[in-house]
Amino acid sequence: MERYDLIVIGAGPAGLSAAIEAAKNGLKPIVFDENARPGGQLFKQIHKFFGSKEHKAKIRGFKIGDDLLAEASENGVQVVLNATVMGLYPEKEVTVKIGEEIHHYKGDSILTATGASENMVPFRGWTTPGVIGAGAAQTMMNLHHIKPGNKVLMLGSGNVGLVVSYQLLQAGCEVVAVVDAAPRIGGYGVHAAKIARCGVPFYLSNTIVEVTGDEAVDGVTIAEVDRNFQFIPGTEKHFEVDTVCVAVGLSPMAQLLKQAGCKMKDTPGGFIPECDEYGATSVPGIFAAGDVAGIEEASSAMIEGRIAGAAIANYLGYLDADGLKEKENSLEDALGSLRQGMFAPKNRGKLVTKTEEGIDTSMNLLEKGFVADDEIERYPGVTHTVGIHPVMECTQNIPCNPCQDACAKGCISIGANITSLPVVKNDVKCIGCGMCVASCSGQAIFLVDEDTGDGYGTVTLPYEFLPLPETGEKGIALGRDGKKVCEAEVVSVRSAKAFDHTNLLTIRVPSDMTMKARFYKRA
Amino acid sequence: MKDIQEKRKEIGPFIPGPDDDLLICRCEEVTKGEIRQAVHAGMFTIEEIRRFLRCGMGLCQGQTCGKLVKGIVARELQVSPAEIEPATSRAPMRPTEMRIMAKDGGDDRE
Amino acid sequence: MDRIKTHPILGDTEEGKIVNFTYDGQTLQGIEGEPIAAALRVAGVMTHRYTAKKHEPRGVFCAIGRCTDCVMVVDGKPNIRTCITPLKEGMVVNTQYGASAEKEES
Numbered sequence: 001m002e003r004y005d006l007i008v009i010g011a012g013p014a015g016l017s018a019a020i021e022a023a024k025n026g027l028k029p030i031v032f033d034e035n036a037r038p039g040g041q042l043f044k045q046i047h048k049f050f051g052s053k054e055h056k057a058k059i060r061g062f063k064i065g066d067d068l069l070a071e072a073s074e075n076g077v078q079v080v081l082n083a084t085v086m087g088l089y090p091e092k093e094v095t096v097k098i099g100e101e102i103h104h105y106k107g108d109s110i111l112t113a114t115g116a117s118e119n120m121v122p123f124r125g126w127t128t129p130g131v132i133g134a135g136a137a138q139t140m141m142n143l144h145h146i147k148p149g150n151k152v153l154m155l156g157s158g159n160v161g162l163v164v165s166y167q168l169l170q171a172g173c174e175v176v177a178v179v180d181a182a183p184r185i186g187g188y189g190v191h192a193a194k195i196a197r198c199g200v201p202f203y204l205s206n207t208i209v210e211v212t213g214d215e216a217v218d219g220v221t222i223a224e225v226d227r228n229f230q231f232i233p234g235t236e237k238h239f240e241v242d243t244v245c246v247a248v249g250l251s252p253m254a255q256l257l258k259q260a261g262c263k264m265k266d267t268p269g270g271f272i273p274e275c276d277e278y279g280a281t282s283v284p285g286i287f288a289a290g291d292v293a294g295i296e297e298a299s300s301a302m303i304e305g306r307i308a309g310a311a312i313a314n315y316l317g318y319l320d321a322d323g324l325k326e327k328e329n330s331l332e333d334a335l336g337s338l339r340q341g342m343f344a345p346k347n348r349g350k351l352v353t354k355t356e357e358g359i360d361t362s363m364n365l366l367e368k369g370f371v372a373d374d375e376i377e378r379y380p381g382v383t384h385t386v387g388i389h390p391v392m393e394c395t396q397n398i399p400c401n402p403c404q405d406a407c408a409k410g411c412i413s414i415g416a417n418i419t420s421l422p423v424v425k426n427d428v429k430c431i432g433c434g435m436c437v438a439s440c441s442g443q444a445i446f447l448v449d450e451d452t453g454d455g456y457g458t459v460t461l462p463y464e465f466l467p468l469p470e471t472g473e474k475g476i477a478l479g480r481d482g483k484k485v486c487e488a489e490v491v492s493v494r495s496a497k498a499f500d501h502t503n504l505l506t507i508r509v510p511s512d513m514t515m516k517a518r519f520y521k522r523a
Numbered sequence: 524m525k526d527i528q529e530k531r532k533e534i535g536p537f538i539p540g541p542d543d544d545l546l547i548c549r550c551e552e553v554t555k556g557e558i559r560q561a562v563h564a565g566m567f568t569i570e571e572i573r574r575f576l577r578c579g580m581g582l583c584q585g586q587t588c589g590k591l592v593k594g595i596v597a598r599e600l601q602v603s604p605a606e607i608e609p610a611t612s613r614a615p616m617r618p619t620e621m622r623i624m625a626k627d628g629g630d631d632r633e
Numbered sequence: 634m635d636r637i638k639t640h641p642i643l644g645d646t647e648e649g650k651i652v653n654f655t656y657d658g659q660t661l662q663g664i665e666g667e668p669i670a671a672a673l674r675v676a677g678v679m680t681h682r683y684t685a686k687k688h689e690p691r692g693v694f695c696a697i698g699r700c701t702d703c704v705m706v707v708d709g710k711p712n713i714r715t716c717i718t719p720l721k722e723g724m725v726v727n728t729q730y731g732a733s734a735e736k737e738e739s
Binding site (some may be wrong): 015033034035046058062118127128129130131132133135136139140141142144145146147148149150170171172214215216226335464466501 | 634635637638639640641642645646651667668671674675679680681689690691692693694695696697698699700704716717719
């Protein structure tokens with residue numbers, strides 16, 4: 001039986017980060033992953049991440065995956081793919097199926113970073129081919145480059161449902177609706193706003209009654225639910241679709257830890273191991289990091305992995321207590337900042353009615369996916385001035401600040417608190433470079449020139465779809481609600497390496513529409 | 524957990540529901556009604572229900588239905604899902620052919 | 634369903650090697666190394682199997698090898714997860730009925 005200093009189960013963001021940290025401290029880790037490619041779900045994440053520089057904010061997930069793999073390889077981390085861990089035993093022995101054989105390995109320490117699996121909700125017809133998990137949709141379009149369907153209904157308005165809906169639009173699919181039984185959108189408002197302005201309707205307090213189709217999905221009926229989640233008769237709506245996507249949350253995949261005899265606890269977020277702040281479970285030498293220890297973002301998983309990696313180095317005597325403390329201090333702040341704001345773990349499921357700044361929450365955003373025209377003016381990122389200037393429709397306290405660094409002129413300020421809403425400093429002159437527009441992971445920043453002198457003005461918006469409109473073409477401007485507000489002419493299309501595939505589309509609209517027009521559609 | 528007979532009395536008799544024919548375990552094709560009936564027959568743990576109905580014992584090993592079954596049992600018993608005794612976790616975690624398992628000689632292999 | 638040839642973020646899809654395989658006796662084409670399920674979806678095949686008890690159709694559900702709903706009989710072996718099994722030239726892929734490639738007498 002082969003022995004390793006550290007056996008990591010799962011080559012996703014948490015597992016790789018832990019292995020890298022351990023290797024940097026002199027351990028020889030081996031990472032097993034059941035998949036054909038490493039990186040976990042990172043390679044399906046094609047959006048720009050939130051957070052700050054230290055969290056790799058505004059970098060797209062798959063790029064972060066590439067960087068992580070390169071770092072693992074530089075540090076001599078051995079990753080074995082198509083290697084399915086079948087069992088984990090308290091003596092820190094693992095059985096791994098590789099090819100046609102079961103291999104036994106012994107670790108002086110084990111890190112379980114097996115991630116999560118998708119939750120499901122049963123409804124009539126949920127087994128019909130064409131009903132898929134949101135993860136399946138992501139896998140098909142972003143890894144295998146095939147469209148999961150042509151017309152899709154999304155069930156679930158958490159970040160996964162919202163992000164995948166947007167990705168479906170990017171892949172050229174039509175999203176007929178985002179449906180959620182909850183009365184309010186669960187994910188970030190900026191993610192909802194991105195799809196609402198493309199014209200995707202939200203149906204909150206609604207859920208699926210039935211999926212129709214014998215051999216494959218041909219339609220879906222939704223209906224409103226009351227407070228007890230019972231259908232309200234007469235509220236049914238039918239959509240012709242070929243695909244229904246389910247995004248109703250994730251559950252930690254902690255079975256291996258339970259098998260190893262780790263003390264477990266049942267929480268609203270799933271069945272998870274009891275861990276200390278370093279990820280150590282109740283079984284000495286067995287650690288857990290990432291979603292398996294509680295569902296969070298990939299950014300948090302990477303930090304948790306680093307902390308666990310350092311803790312394992314300490315456990316095996318490669319890193320002294322001071323070294324661990326130092327590492328922990330530097331990482332704890334980064335982790336802590338990700339756990340702040342309106343979507344912090346402590347606020348899960350709660351209605352936050354005011355921002356940290358004391359501004360009323362946009363109820364339209366929570367119920368319909370967009371901030372109404374009469375609500376938008378109350379946020380500090382939305383100001384009026386002569387000439388071109390940024391309009392930041394960032395209305396919720398989320399841990400994210402790339403916009404602050406994006407502006408070379410210093411027009412934008414978030415301050416020390418990463419969850420604060422961005423503020424425009426109108427005493428600094430905006431040069432219209434558009435870096436802020438491209439750097440906003442939530443695509444919530446627009447450059448607006450309210451009056452170019454002829455009764456018209458311009459709006460520059462982030463655009464991540466194909467085909468790219470051409471300068472001079474005429475189409476229609478859509479409002480935040482995805483409805484037509486006026487005719488529009490494309491006056492410029494900018495693509496630059498620094499924008500990282502977020503193109504900047506500038507449209508010309510009547511002056512009184514510059515605060516309303518937020519998307520462009522070909523006529 | 525209380526005395527089984529007492530708890531059965533407390534939760535009352537099985538009353539058929541309109542969605543009892545809804546499939547919960549996709550692999551072994553077990554319906555919501557079957558799971559609810561099993562609870563009323565005195566099976567209060569996932570382990571018992573799993574052995575009786577085979578839900579969660581198919582190819583996917585309860586990957587999809589595990590949480591759903593737990594929810595149904597909890598609702599039937601009028602308790603929180605956290606109070607339901609979870610099923611045992613054991614190897615193999617993923618579907619494997621018996622011939623591969625049979626070849627496994629553990630420590631003595633090679 | 635269609636293949637995505639150019640993607641706004643991921644760019645042009647690399648052209649893979651086209652291979653032939655059989656699906657229930659018909660010859661289909663796919664890209665070498667892509668999951669069998671991807672090639673089938675492009676060809677419009679949604680049903681991968683019929684269940685043992687209720688004989689209901691099933692197809693891709695999780696696409697990452699967890700749910701096992703997409704299993705088919707591949708090269709004579711049943712229960713092959715087509716969403717994670719790479720396509721190879723000459724593969725014989727059949728709809729699975731229960732646990733076999735033969736339709737049951739009902």
